[in-house]
Amino acid sequence: MTDTTRDMLGRSGLIPVDEARQVLLDCLGSHIPDQETVPLDQALDRVLAAPIFAPEDLPAHARSTMDGFAVRAADTFGASESMPGYLQIAGEISMGEAPDGRVTEGTCHRIPTGGLLPDGADAVVMLEHTVPVDDTMVEIVKGVGPGVNILGRGEDIAHGQLALPAGQLLRPQDLGLLAGLGIDAVTVTRTVSVGIISTGDEIVPFTETPAPGKIRDINKIALGGQVRRVGAAVVDYGIVSDRWEVFMPVLRQAVADNDLVLFSGGSSVGMRDLGEQAIAELHPPGILVHGVALKPGKPVIIGLSGMKPVFGLPGHPVSAMVCFDLFVRPAIDRLAGRVTDQLPEATIIARLDRNINSAAGRRDIVRVRLIREDHSWAAEPVLGKSGAISSLARAHGYFIIPESSQGISQDTLITVHLYS
Amino acid sequence: MTDTTRDMLGRSGLIPVDEARQVLLDCLGSHIPDQETVPLDQALDRVLAAPIFAPEDLPAHARSTMDGFAVRAADTFGASESMPGYLQIAGEISMGEAPDGRVTEGTCHRIPTGGLLPDGADAVVMLEHTVPVDDTMVEIVKGVGPGVNILGRGEDIAHGQLALPAGQLLRPQDLGLLAGLGIDAVTVTRTVSVGIISTGDEIVPFTETPAPGKIRDINKIALGGQVRRVGAAVVDYGIVSDRWEVFMPVLRQAVADNDLVLFSGGSSVGMRDLGEQAIAELHPPGILVHGVALKPGKPVIIGLSGMKPVFGLPGHPVSAMVCFDLFVRPAIDRLAGRVTDQLPEATIIARLDRNINSAAGRRDIVRVRLIREDHSWAAEPVLGKSGAISSLARAHGYFIIPESSQGISQDTLITVHLYS
Known part of the structure; x- marks a missing residue:
């Protein structure tokens, strides 16, 4: 042997x-x-085998992020409650439709949240900062700068930008980004x-x-x-x-x-x-x-x-x-090809509720139960032999006594790794 | 309206x-x-619908946690390197077999880790604390107290004790405990x-x-x-x-x-x-x-x-x-009937790397990327409009600016909730 x-x-x-x-x-x-390609709706929690770059601008066209009026920002400069500006309502953007016509000097188009910004416009004045005059005219009581209240073309992510790196575990928001880019299948590790x-x-x-x-x-x-x-x-x-x-x-x-x-x-x-x-x-x-x-x-x-x-x-x-x-x-x-180097582990800081001894040169993994104390947590070691599975079932997590230590004193603040 | x-x-x-x-x-x-009953091996991450009490002692019989000799602890009291005790080897426990015979005064049985403790014995002397004399006799160079190096009957969990509370999400160790107790199906919430x-x-x-x-x-x-x-x-x-x-x-x-x-x-x-x-x-x-x-x-x-x-x-x-x-x-x-009140959420403490403003009376959820700094983390806010999904895909987590605050200053230590 x-x-x-x-x-x-x-x-x-x-x-x-x-x-x-x-x-x-x-x-x-x-x-x-090894790699395989799976449909996007089956890719949750899989690991990307290769980086993904945006195949197009997202959004593909500038869109309004508010209900209001699509304007040329320059037409609104200086507008205020006491000195409002006036714009002629020259059109209305319908949700889901391409704009009809363009915004020219002194005019605006009604636009809903999510509406596609018409040509000529470079900002949106939100409804709350306008006062209706009649069907053809609106009063602007707060001016806007260019780009305000719009999500510009490629502002979410631009064509060619890195969307997700290789080795990324695909989270719900990552699937959302890929869906937005029209990527309906991904190459993941087996x-x-x-x-x-x-x-x-x-x-x-x-x-x-x-x-x-x-x-x-x-x-x-x-x-x-x-x-x-x-x-x-x-x-x-x-x-x-x-x-x-x-x-x-x-x-x-x-x-x-x-x-x-x-x-x-x-x-x-x-x-x-x-x-x-x-x-x-x-x-x-x-x-x-x-x-x-x-x-x-x-x-x-x-x-x-x-x-x-x-x-x-x-x-x-x-x-x-x-x-x-x-x-x-x-x-x-x-x-699995998962890149975890740059990911921190979330933990809980807790007060150790008794002394715990260890041997120098050895790492101890001490299971603990966490008990609420006002705005903090106390950690109570779950003492039990390593053959006793109930000690793990009673535990919320564990803390580490490092090799350099011979024990941790009561009331020390310790870092608890949770069993989720 | x-x-x-x-x-x-x-x-x-x-x-x-x-x-x-x-x-x-x-x-x-x-x-x-609503509830349903599922086999234990399909119960991972399901929520227990009712508390489970141990239907029997675990372990059902005392077992050794070391390779060594099953002894009457009293026979070893005071034994040391300089003043060893001597015990007659009267039997040997085979793994997976019921013991044959009992340990009487002045005798011991060889026992492997996990072996069932024979009647009469109340402790195990580990092999490392013995010196063989011949096939029938062993020298004990370190005495043991009763219960040492054994997992007593019911010491993991005793008959009638609460094994798991209602509302518990079943983790791997919880399934292990239930398996140990012979519970092969559980009632969980639908x-x-x-x-x-x-x-x-x-x-x-x-x-x-x-x-x-x-x-x-x-x-x-x-x-x-x-x-x-x-x-x-x-x-x-x-x-x-x-x-x-x-x-x-x-x-x-x-x-x-x-x-x-x-x-x-x-x-x-x-x-x-x-x-x-x-x-x-x-x-x-x-x-x-x-x-x-x-x-x-x-x-x-x-x-x-x-x-x-x-x-x-x-x-x-x-x-x-x-x-x-x-x-x-x-x-x-x-x-789902999940009880989460007593569970803390694990987080990361990080240094905010710039000033962030907020409005009083409003809670802000600020997405951040975490960047390693020696032994700590810096949090870099991922600024992006709420229509920009890439801001979530770039983020490792978020922190909260509470209603009472109008902003957080650079270098403040913040609590980051991770997107796992």
């Missing part, structure tokens, strides 16, 4: 979280995701496929009543939920014996079928040895990381078969889910 | 955002969502159905090239994306003329078919009048709010037909999407 308990650099100790993640992401740096294997002779499906010594499979559904929430697809390889001759063929098949594979099972030495041996038997580079200075989650194994990450997650459900957030999720984002 | 431009309380002015939302939510207070109508004779589908004066439908796909992201379903009623005899039957049908209806169209006076008249023609109470002291989003109309909210959203896409976040989303959550 000695060989497989060393990583590709020959190290056998625990490595820091950031280093473990970086080793993996660096290996995936040259990965180019959905990342994740194979999940539960291992261990003691695991039974959660639909069964376990005999003494057996336990229900918690990790499959919990990890599957995490996978779905990051936009990837789950392929379930069932519950597989931890005997080599049974486990290894299933692992090979899962790696062949998917972009990334998770197996989770016991955290026993025997199970870890099996996991490490199995990853080492796949295509190179094999094992990248085994064991991280992290609590919970220390026994995680991170490997790579070609460009396919393979994770041996701890059997304890809390440990497995923490490792998902720290290592699997960034790998899925990378495989 | 005068009657329909007053709300149910007879007021005709703009009302504050919080009041507008509260009027609506108060009206929905007595709404009881998915909220949202009808969306685009109105206006100037609107064409985004798949078409608009003639002069026409524009592509941006709001349908953008609002549809917002609806899907809060877990509701979209029913599309197409693009409907803003003539009364065409619009009103479609609105009635959409209200009959769905739990909530959005229509969005021009922000012209004519369109607003049509929207208000139409809502007033539905079942009481009718119009709750028309016009909010909000920028962008002022012309929003909020109505209620029985227990079905009906929103007349502004035609400008940015205004429509802002109104969705402020008014529609809370209504959908309420209809």
